[in-house]
Amino acid sequence: MTALVLFGGGGDLAMRMLLPSLYFLEHDGLLPDGLKIIGAARSEETPEEYIAKVRTAVESKADGHWSDDAWSRLEARLDYLAVDATSAESLKPLKDKVGDGACTSFLAVSPSLYAKIVTAMRAAGLAEPEDRVVLEKPVGRDLESFRAIDDAVADAFSEHQVFRIDHYLGKETVQNLIALRFGNVIFEPLWNNLSIDHVQITVGETVGVGDRWPYYDEYGALRDMLQNHMLQLLCLVAMEPPSDLDPDSVRNEKVKVIRSLRPITDEDAERTTVRGQYVSGTVDGKRVPGYDEERGSDSDTETFVAIRVDIDNWRWAGVPFFLRTGKRLPEKRTEIVIQFKPVPHSIFGQDARDEDAANRMIIELQPEEDISLTVMNKKPGLDQRMQLQPIKMSLSWGVGGKGDAPPRRRIAYERLLLDALNGDSTLFVRRDEAEKAWEWVDGVSQAWVDGNVKPLPYRAGTWGPDAADMLMARTGRDWNTSD
Numbered sequence: 018m019t020a021l022v023l024f025g026g027g028g029d030l031a032m033r034m035l036l037p038s039l040y041f042l043e044h045d046g047l048l049p050d051g052l053k054i055i056g057a058a059r060s061e062e063t064p065e066e067y068i069a070k071v072r073t074a075v076e077s078k079a080d081g082h083w084s085d086d087a088w089s090r091l092e093a094r095l096d097y098l099a100v101d102a103t104s105a106e107s108l109k110p111l112k113d114k115v116g117d118g119a120c121t122s123f124l125a126v127s128p129s130l131y132a133k134i135v136t137a138m139r140a141a142g143l144a145e146p147e148d149r150v151v152l153e154k155p156v157g158r159d160l161e162s163f164r165a166i167d168d169a170v171a172d173a174f175s176e177h178q179v180f181r182i183d184h185y186l187g188k189e190t191v192q193n194l195i196a197l198r199f200g201n202v203i204f205e206p207l208w209n210n211l212s213i214d215h216v217q218i219t220v221g222e223t224v225g226v227g228d229r230w231p232y233y234d235e236y237g238a239l240r241d242m243l244q245n246h247m248l249q250l251l252c253l254v255a256m257e258p259p260s261d262l263d264p265d266s267v268r269n270e271k272v273k274v275i276r277s278l279r280p281i282t283d284e285d286a287e288r289t290t291v292r293g294q295y296v297s298g299t300v301d302g303k304r305v306p307g308y309d310e311e312r313g314s315d316s317d318t319e320t321f322v323a324i325r326v327d328i329d330n331w332r333w334a335g336v337p338f339f340l341r342t343g344k345r346l347p348e349k350r351t352e353i354v355i356q357f358k359p360v361p362h363s364i365f366g367q368d369a370r371d372e373d374a375a376n377r378m379i380i381e382l383q384p385e386e387d388i389s390l391t392v393m394n395k396k397p398g399l400d401q402r403m404q405l406q407p408i409k410m411s412l413s414w415g416v417g418g419k420g421d422a423p424p425r426r427r428i429a430y431e432r433l434l435l436d437a438l439n440g441d442s443t444l445f446v447r448r449d450e451a452e453k454a455w456e457w458v459d460g461v462s463q464a465w466v467d468g469n470v471k472p473l474p475y476r477a478g479t480w481g482p483d484a485a486d487m488l489m490a491r492t493g494r495d496w497n498t499s500d
């Protein structure tokens with residue numbers, strides 16, 4: 018790969034994530050020799066001005082890992098060109114800068130521009146057979162708009178050249194989940210409806226929507242988080258073992274899971290889904306406004322969603338997956354909880370039949386990265402009747418203290434940028450996956466429209482509307498509250 022072009026190179030995603038990721042890759046000597054990195058955006062500025070901004074952005078993220086040497090190597094690769102990316106004419110000088118080698122273009126711009134940009138790229142010679150394009154989510158806001166954009170992309174690039182990013186797949190713990198499931202013999206025999214009671218996936222954020230509301234209002238939590246990040250996590254938990262780590266082997270298995278998701282019907286929506294919207298409250302000790310106040314007027318956009326998902330296949334029949342995500346929740350916490358069933362018969366008295374006493378695996382993505390397993394142990398002592406207590410064992414880098422120190426926590430985009438540059442699409446979303454996910458999510462949003470399901474208010478700083486707890490309680494379960 019000769020060049021990486023960052024369309025939207027001066028924007029928030031590029032400055033906060035992409036360029037710091039490239040710095041860390043440079044720091045670790047992982048960028049391909051000779052790779053040029055070209056920022057391309059509307060703003061009329063010189064390469065020197067752009068590079069100065071990049072340096073500030075990178076320094077603020079380097080966090081104890083600043084190296085003048087790494088920076089000067091990155092700086093030597095950087096360049097900038099002011100372009101109108103939707104015009105082939107304006108992209109010609111960019112093509113000249115790229116030269117004859119292969120180019121990967123990252124579209125870190127509004128998805129409403131994707132179709133126009135790829136069309137212009139094709140005309141300007143930036144969509145040749147060796148070139149690649151990386152698309153940031155969300156591509157479209159429903160199946161129809163996804164197809165319209167993706168058809169334009171498909172006119173310019175073949176599927177193997179298209180890298181649809183879901184940054185959750187770049188998170189270290191998510192990949193560790195794949196390692197844990199398929200690199201060990203002890204979990205897979207239990208990974209089914211005989212041993213697992215249910216699965217919970219929580220993506221909680223303390224941040225509000227703030228000035229992102231013009232984007233967010235069109236999408237809501239269902240399309241912003243559930244259609245992509247949360248369904249991807251669900252797929253990795255639920256998929257069958259792929260035959261190898263080849264991109265298509267993995268993605269074939271993920272698509273099968275999405276195809277097996279039971280559609281949410283109009284009748285189900287009230288019982289199996291919860292929409293919420295935050296009103297003012299206190300988060301991290303600070304008073305924060307409600308969504309409607311941030312937006313300046315009332316809206317029916319959900320900032321919280323909880324949903325019960327059933328997977329209609331042999332492995333998961335009867336095992337509900339409970340998904341919830343929201344803004345302005347009490348903690349930034351992302352976790353997958355695999356709740357195993359209690360032992361079939363307890364010889365230790367009734368307590369050991371409780372769900373609390375059953376094994377539980379917690380795959381924590383944020384704030385810490387860790388995978389832990391709760392197992393029952395004997396409480397030390399001479400009690401006449403043997404007492405049990407749950408012990409949490411860490412199965413990953415987080416705890417342990419033996420061996421090497423845990424590696425630096427990487428930005429998810431580091432892995433994904435590197436994979437895109439190397440042409441490995443295993444951790445990227447294939448077209449049919451995205452289509453099936455949209456189809457299922459469209460069913461949910463249609464059920465909300467048909468059933469006039471409006472978001473319920475929840476106070477900022479709480480775990481969403483009470484109805485989200487009821488969703489679990491109705492089935493005799495509750496959301497994980499343990500750390």
Ligand code: BG6
Nearest residue numbers: 154184222224241242246351383
């Ligand atoms: C983005 C969403 O894709 O993911 C944001 O658009 C959300 O609304 C973000 O805040 C969360 O990412 P992370 O990695 O901080 O959990």
